[in-house]
Amino acid sequence: MSEDSPTPSVRERNERLMRLATYASVGVALALIVTKFVAWVATDSISLLSTLIDSLLDMAASLLNLLAVRHALQPADEEHRFGHGKAESLSGLAQAAFICGSALFLFVEASSRLYHPAAIVNTTVGYVVMVFSILTTLVLVWFQRHVVRRTGSLAISADSTHYQMDILINFSVIVSLALSQNLGWVYADPVFAIGISAYIIYGAYQIGYEALHVLMDRELPDDARARIREIVLGHPGVSDMHDLRTRKSGPDVFIQMHIEMDGKMSLRRAHDISEDVMRRVATAFPNAEVLIHEDPEGIDEERPSFAVN
Known part of the structure; x- marks a missing residue:
């Protein structure tokens, strides 16, 4: 019986990339939370609230990711001869649960706004914040996808899925703000928020599905x-x-x-x-x-x- 392991230089570069990706994710999430909170207070938009909630959950998930990746990168020891890599998959399952919880809360809030519609104010603030969010998230996703290609990390891939969804969500918020401001469609805001919640749940399913298969030792493709x-x-x-x-x-x-x-x-x-x-x-x-x-x-x-x- 024979065995081999990756060269230390390759492994060290991959580990450094994974750590950088977790730090970048936490930093971006914190910046988006601050800007979206300001925008939500200024506009009273339920769609903006949905993106704020999503960013709060992203922050929690990113912090969990940071801890999980640090643990997963620990070398094998006498009690864990195959290493600690499955900490990434456990983090993926936890992220899926976080995301589902935020989506359900958003669905309840949006449903309530359907029965009690309200006009959105200060939409310019909303537009500026959404564009800032989209550009910032695009840069983060580009870096995360680079790290995933190099390392195959499930935790970074799951985190990247969050932020890819955020890009689409932020675009939808811009559309809902435009419909509410220019056409007076007060129901556009909660309807878009309900659609966002459904999309978030779908993303959580994908993350949880992949994490579960890794935990069950699924074969490589x-x-x-x-x-x-x-x-x-x-x-x-x-x-x-x-x-x-x-x-x-x-x-x-x-x-x-x-x-x-x-x-x-x-x-x-x-x-x-x-x-x-x-x-x-x-x-x-x-x-x-x-x-x-x-x-x-x-x-x-x-x-x-x-x-x-």
């Missing part, structure tokens, strides 16, 4: 598994492979497999081939820990019924 098979079977010393098993935990990926080789080769040669295969897979998946079991070619093993070749 089919294209990633196909890439692993291509690398392994591309080695001239490997005749076949079976029992490929994969899972993800935070920034780390775990890959296990059996490879078949000529049964007449020496143990040293079989070991060297396994090490080479392991290095090739780890190069393609930098955050992966690769475990390989060597089998002589043609051996008739009794394999689990769920095993995938």
